[in-house]
Amino acid sequence: MDFLFYMGDVFAPVSFALLLFGTVFGLILGATPGLSPTMTVALMIPFTFRLEPQQGLILLGAAYTSTVAGGAVSAILLKIPGAPANIATTLDGHAMAKNGEGARALQLSFLASAVGGVFGVMLLIFLTPVLAGWALAFGPSELFWLAILGVTVIGTLDSSSVVKGLLSGCIGLWLATIGFDDIMGAQRFIFHDAVAGGINVIPALIGLFAIPQVIAMFARGRTDPGAEVIAVRRHPIGSALRELLGRKAPLAIGTAIGSVIGLIPGVGGQIAGLVAYDQSKKFSRESSKFGTGHPEGIIAAESANNAMVGPSLVPLLTLSIPGSPTAAVLLGGLLIHGIFPGPQLFTNYPQVVWPFINSMLVGQVLMCMFGLLIAGLAAKVAKVPHGVMAAVVLGLAVFGSYSVQHSMGDVYVMATLGIGMYFLERFGFSAAPLVLGLILGPIAEANFIQGSMIANATVGVWNYFFTGWMNWVLIAIVAGSVGYSAWMEVRSRRYTSKEEMLA
Amino acid sequence: MKTFIAGIAAGLIAATGAGADGHDSYPDRPVMLMVSYGAGGATDFQARIVTMTAGNEDALGMPIAIVNRPGAGGRVGWNWLATQAEADGYTLGAYNVPHFIAQSIEGGVSYSADDFEPIANWGADPAVFVVAADSEFDSMEDVIAFAEANPGGLTFSGAGLFVGHHIAALQLEKAAGVELAYIPNNSGGAGAMRAVIAGEVMGGVNNLSDAFRAQEAGTVKILGVFDTERSDFLPDVPTMQEQGYEIDDASVNYRGVMVPAGTPQPIIDRLAEIVPAMFENARVQSRMEAGGSPMEIMTRDEVQQMWSDRQETLEALLADL
Numbered sequence: 001m002d003f004l005f006y007m008g009d010v011f012a013p014v015s016f017a018l019l020l021f022g023t024v025f026g027l028i029l030g031a032t033p034g035l036s037p038t039m040t041v042a043l044m045i046p047f048t049f050r051l052e053p054q055q056g057l058i059l060l061g062a063a064y065t066s067t068v069a070g071g072a073v074s075a076i077l078l079k080i081p082g083a084p085a086n087i088a089t090t091l092d093g094h095a096m097a098k099n100g101e102g103a104r105a106l107q108l109s110f111l112a113s114a115v116g117g118v119f120g121v122m123l124l125i126f127l128t129p130v131l132a133g134w135a136l137a138f139g140p141s142e143l144f145w146l147a148i149l150g151v152t153v154i155g156t157l158d159s160s161s162v163v164k165g166l167l168s169g170c171i172g173l174w175l176a177t178i179g180f181d182d183i184m185g186a187q188r189f190i191f192h193d194a195v196a197g198g199i200n201v202i203p204a205l206i207g208l209f210a211i212p213q214v215i216a217m218f219a220r221g222r223t224d225p226g227a228e229v230i231a232v233r234r235h236p237i238g239s240a241l242r243e244l245l246g247r248k249a250p251l252a253i254g255t256a257i258g259s260v261i262g263l264i265p266g267v268g269g270q271i272a273g274l275v276a277y278d279q280s281k282k283f284s285r286e287s288s289k290f291g292t293g294h295p296e297g298i299i300a301a302e303s304a305n306n307a308m309v310g311p312s313l314v315p316l317l318t319l320s321i322p323g324s325p326t327a328a329v330l331l332g333g334l335l336i337h338g339i340f341p342g343p344q345l346f347t348n349y350p351q352v353v354w355p356f357i358n359s360m361l362v363g364q365v366l367m368c369m370f371g372l373l374i375a376g377l378a379a380k381v382a383k384v385p386h387g388v389m390a391a392v393v394l395g396l397a398v399f400g401s402y403s404v405q406h407s408m409g410d411v412y413v414m415a416t417l418g419i420g421m422y423f424l425e426r427f428g429f430s431a432a433p434l435v436l437g438l439i440l441g442p443i444a445e446a447n448f449i450q451g452s453m454i455a456n457a458t459v460g461v462w463n464y465f466f467t468g469w470m471n472w473v474l475i476a477i478v479a480g481s482v483g484y485s486a487w488m489e490v491r492s493r494r495y496t497s498k499e500e501m502l503a
Numbered sequence: 504m505k506t507f508i509a510g511i512a513a514g515l516i517a518a519t520g521a522g523a524d525g526h527d528s529y530p531d532r533p534v535m536l537m538v539s540y541g542a543g544g545a546t547d548f549q550a551r552i553v554t555m556t557a558g559n560e561d562a563l564g565m566p567i568a569i570v571n572r573p574g575a576g577g578r579v580g581w582n583w584l585a586t587q588a589e590a591d592g593y594t595l596g597a598y599n600v601p602h603f604i605a606q607s608i609e610g611g612v613s614y615s616a617d618d619f620e621p622i623a624n625w626g627a628d629p630a631v632f633v634v635a636a637d638s639e640f641d642s643m644e645d646v647i648a649f650a651e652a653n654p655g656g657l658t659f660s661g662a663g664l665f666v667g668h669h670i671a672a673l674q675l676e677k678a679a680g681v682e683l684a685y686i687p688n689n690s691g692g693a694g695a696m697r698a699v700i701a702g703e704v705m706g707g708v709n710n711l712s713d714a715f716r717a718q719e720a721g722t723v724k725i726l727g728v729f730d731t732e733r734s735d736f737l738p739d740v741p742t743m744q745e746q747g748y749e750i751d752d753a754s755v756n757y758r759g760v761m762v763p764a765g766t767p768q769p770i771i772d773r774l775a776e777i778v779p780a781m782f783e784n785a786r787v788q789s790r791m792e793a794g795g796s797p798m799e800i801m802t803r804d805e806v807q808q809m810w811s812d813r814q815e816t817l818e819a820l821l822a823d824l
Contacts, residue, residue, distance in 0.1 A: 045551065136697070179575065182689035185663070319697075328543030328544065337793060344721075457655055
């Protein structure tokens with residue numbers, strides 16, 4: 001119960017002011033496309049130079065918490081996921097916004113974030129020693145199978161057909177091979193300097209999601225000048241809360257998946273939301289409603305991506321290994337004050353660690369409150385003509401892509417992928433599987449190469465990748481997932497082939 | 504935030520055409536320092552600390568903004584600095600030796616040591632050999648004995664190919680006359696360290712600063728330092744030479760500041776004078792020490808010498824590959 005003992009520190013005037021500042025700043029930056037949680041925390045580090053260690057970390061903890069949730073704002077209102085964690089939120093969130101339910105979508109997303117987030121931080125508080133072992137259990141062979149499992153999810157994610165989903169996933173996997181490869185340093189498909197570093201996920205994300213709708217809006221704007229894009233109906237917070245509590249299944253699935261996947265170094269945050277979304281869809285009785293503005297989609301995605309915040313810090317705090325880029329930046333924030341993370345951290349620096357963790361806990365609640373306030377303000381934005389909306393989204397897309405690493409190359413990548421995606425969408429392909437391919441490709445490849453190098457020096461490839469209960473479990477889930485997709489495809493072919501042909 | 508302000512300021516000045524013809528007023532706007540590794544990495548972290556006093560009147564008088572251009576073990580950033588960055592003194596780059604020199608010898612990049620002009624060195628982080636805390640190896644002798652009994656069977660991790668860790672691995676193979684299985688990691692030094700702690704590999708080459716921290720955390724044992732003398736952080740760990748392996752300091756990761764070739768000489772001279780003094784700042788020193796980052800401040804002349812020494816050693820070492 002140490003964390004309760006140090007709870008008072010968080011509410012000391014200066015600390016609490018920093019906590020508020022971190023939360024609001026984090027929400028704003030998180031809602032800005034292109035500024036991922038990693039960037040936001042890195043931008044905050046200079047502010048902590050002059051602060052006491054405890055206060056500096058309160059600021060960083062609050063900022064980390066709220067940027068992850070803030071990404072939902074642009075994902076829902078503009079269909080631009082601020083970071084990979086928010087991809088799944090766009091699928092149903094933007095559909096709801098288009099139906100005039102933007103306020104409801106935002107409220108649900110912040111409430112679900114808070115529930116998932118508080119649960120994740122609780123795990124960090126009570127189960128850190130147990131979880132540390134789990135974080136180490138994923139070696140190259142397990143990560144390889146995990147990435148393959150992610151690839152099998154692609155087919156059933158947000159697509160009219162499994163085959164089209166898999167095809168767009170393959171495009172993503174191919175795009176992921178562009179650039180220098182991570183391990184051997186070989187150059188692949190580099191025909192222009194802009195892609196020498198590979199396709200950066202964030203500009204790709206912005207382009208794939210935002211540009212097709214910009215083009216569509218411009219195209220429609222001429223014929224239908226006064227049209228409203230976002231007409232937001234007011235929605236009382238109380239009923240959002242009741243709705244959330246009424247949909248326990250997606251909330252539980254999202255929180256559980258986010259907590260488990262968040263622990264795995266190097267994979268966590270990027271795919272937690274998508275996997276949770278996909279699983280909720282498979283388990284839901286209303287799975288056909290997913291993708292059309294179904295609240296369960298938002299609840300699953302947002303509870304998952306905030307549940308991952310707490311567990312993602314377990315490897316850093318206990319083993320001194322940053323498991324994600326954001327954790328690496330936080331490590332810098334600790335080191336600057338001469339604090340070395342590790343098992344003794346909690347005994348040597350309780351006055352720093354516990355307020356840091358508490359700040360994430362309190363940050364979740366504050367983030368939720370400010371988020372609900374934003375949702376209320378969004379309801380005041382009533383009529384936005386297509387032309388204006390398209391211009392705003394395009395401006396944000398260019399700004400967001402450029403700001404990732406101050407490179408025009410990323411803007412070209414964003415624009416090219418976006419224009420390509422516009423045509424792909426017209427043929428029924430969808431952006432989410434493509435992005436998932438782009439994220440998973442390098443994970444699968446690098447771990448396969450590393451695994452086979454280790455295997456060749458030791459037990460042989462077959463033994464390395466196909467023995468051990470973790471591998472067996474993952475392989476079984478992969479087989480199950482492929483089987484499910486195949487069965488769905490066969491079934492949908494039988495019943496909807498006519499519409500498919502017409503579409 | 505600094506980077507944004509720097510960007511806006513740079514844009515404004517470019518727009519109003521107030522560029523300085525003489526170099527007397529240099530710098531009259533914020534300066535950018537390109538780091539070719541991601542935010543949060545050791546190079547990025549140290550670059551942010553050593554440049555934090557740049558805005559002081561006794562230093563540049565203008566802030567230095569860090570811009571990250573990560574990718575492909577640093578190749579992306581250094582390619583950009585060599586071919587696209589403006590050589591006007593407002594674009595600096597952070598270098599990692601032996602990384603960029605080894606990469607230019609290996610080929611496939613558009614830079615070599617001649618494309619850059621060193622300014623000053625701020626840090627030197629030797630490579631060390633680590634094994635998990637519960638490993639049966641207690642000295643380099645045990646490690647090499649195992650490798651002799653199992654040629655090519657000793658797996659050990661490092662941050663990638665053609666970086667300091669890889670150079671250290673090659674030196675060890677050569678000096679001990681054994682065949683080892685070097686496993687480059689795709690997530691850099693942190694990933695390589697994780698592989699050691701999790702027992703995925705039997706050992707690893709890693710940065711002294713990170714290994715020191717991991718040893719404090721009780722997760723690894725450090726068996727040897729790839730340097731010519733012991734480190735102040737680890738006075739009890741013997742060097743490779745002390746353990747009978749002829750390995751010099753070619754793999755030591757030197758970090759410092761450089762500019763693209765073609766930068767006006769007066770500006771280079773001015774930077775070469777101010778920047779090492781900036782690294783000497785007491786606040787910088789205390790922050791670096793707190794973070795467990797070994798400092799080694801070298802002036803432009805010393806760095807030029809170090810670069811050309813490395814070029815020679817690495818060419819000889821990599822010629823055998």
